[in-house]
Amino acid sequence: xxxxxxxxxxxxxxxxxxxxxxxxxxxxxxxxxxxxxxxxxxxxxxxxxxxxxxxxxxxxxxxxxxxxxxxxxxxxxxxxxxxxxxxxxxxxxxxxxxxxxxxxxxxxxxxxxxxxxxxxx
Amino acid sequence: xxxxxxxxxxxxxxxxxxxxxxxxxxxxxxxxxxxxxxxxxxxxxxxxxxxxxxxxxxxxxxxxxxxxxxxxxxxxxxxxxxxxxxxxxxxxxxxxxxxxxxxxxxxxxxx
Numbered sequence: 407x408x409x410x411x412x413x414x415x416x417x418x419x420x421x422x423x424x425x426x427x428x429x430x431x432x433x434x435x436x437x438x439x440x441x442x443x444x445x446x447x448x449x450x451x452x453x454x455x456x457x458x459x460x461x462x463x464x465x466x467x468x469x470x471x472x473x474x475x476x477x478x479x480x481x482x483x484x485x486x487x488x489x490x491x492x493x494x495x496x497x498x499x500x501x502x503x504x505x506x507x508x509x510x511x512x513x514x515x516x517x518x519x520x521x522x523x524x525x526x527x
Numbered sequence: 528x529x530x531x532x533x534x535x536x537x538x539x540x541x542x543x544x545x546x547x548x549x550x551x552x553x554x555x556x557x558x559x560x561x562x563x564x565x566x567x568x569x570x571x572x573x574x575x576x577x578x579x580x581x582x583x584x585x586x587x588x589x590x591x592x593x594x595x596x597x598x599x600x601x602x603x604x605x606x607x608x609x610x611x612x613x614x615x616x617x618x619x620x621x622x623x624x625x626x627x628x629x630x631x632x633x634x635x636x637x638x
Contacts, residue, residue, distance in 0.1 A: 441627075443573075451565070451573065451616050453627040465626040501572060512620040512627050513563040515584070517572040 408432040408516040410502050415521030418492055428485040428502030428518055436460070436480040439505040441514060442487050444498035444523075454500070455487065458509050465509075469495075492525045499523075530628035531556065531617055538636040544605040547633045549617030550598060555628050557598035561620035564593060564602045567632075568613045576615075577602060604635070612637040 414426040426442070442454040455466045455476040464476050475488040485502050499522050503514035532550040539545040549556065549564075556562055562580045565573040575584050577593035580600060590605045600619070604611055617630040 450614075450632040451567075451618075451629045453618075453625070453629060456626060465624075467625055467627075509626075510559075510561065510620050511579070512561045512618065513575060513578040514565070514573070514618070515575055515578075517574070519572055 408504065410504065410516060410518035412500060412502050412518045412521040415500065415523045417524045417526060419527050420493060420525055422492055423488070423490045424492060424523060426487040426489065426500055426502075426521060426523070428487075430483045430485065430502075430504070433504065433516075435478075435483040437507055439507065439509055440476075440478060440485045441503045441505060442474075442476060442485075442500060443503055443514065443517075444496075444500045445520075446495070446498040449498075452498070456505075456509065457485070459507050463509060489523070492523075494525050497523060497525050530621070530625075531619060531630035533615075533617060533630035533633045535631070536634045536636065538638055539604075539607045540638045541607050541609065543607050544603060545607060545635065546604075547602045547615055547617075547635070549600040549602070549619075549630045551600075551619055551621075551628065552598055554623055555619040555621040556595065556600050556617075558622065559620050560595070562593070562595060562600040563618045564591075564600075565616045565618065566611075566613045567616065573616065607637050609637050611635060
């Protein structure tokens with residue numbers, strides 16, 4: 407079955423960087439759009455970024471644009487999120503999620519268990 | 528402030544039906560049939576319940592249904608059960624730069 411396992415979360419100081427990874431299995435990774443979605447403590451869901459099945463198209467939420475970079479390695483079934491210039495408001499559980507092949511057909515079919523990122527001095 | 532507007536809370540008794548609304552604009556909910564709904568229990572990852580306005584993924588009970596009228600999408604849960612108590616989020620494609628918008632979430636309480 408579909409399995410998405412995030413890693414890389416932790417405590418980081420404001421202004422520093424962190425890289426999250428998501429290991430995918432149980433489906434054809436190279437045929438699917440992939441997303442990062444986050445949830446601040448006690449808050450709602452916030453979409454972070456999307457990458458097309460082949461990595462050629464990437465889009466970002468306004469709050470992370472210019473600071474975060476989404477990427478994928480289809481040979482290793484791995485999704486990544488490079489987070490730079492981190493702020494306190496980036497503190498959240500970060501989920502990776504899969505979608506269908508078409509970028510605009512927005513839905514999150516399956517989700518990982520999430521990894522907590524805490525930005526604090 | 529979320530791009531899509533949901534009621535903060537709804538409640539119902541076991542066996543009853545409830546409806547959660549999700550209001551957007553013609554740039555998102557009203558303009559495209561890419562509305563989805565997610566259920567999230569405390570401490571758990573969200574789960575897809577409805578996609579493309581009214582489609583249920585395999586394994587989702589037919590007690591859950593979705594619809595849309597104009598700029599407002601709705602999730603209806605019939606025959607409420609205790610395990611339906613959770614947070615529910617709507618989501619839509621948008622033609623703005625952001626591409627994806629979420630609602631602020633609705634807490635469903637089963638009385």
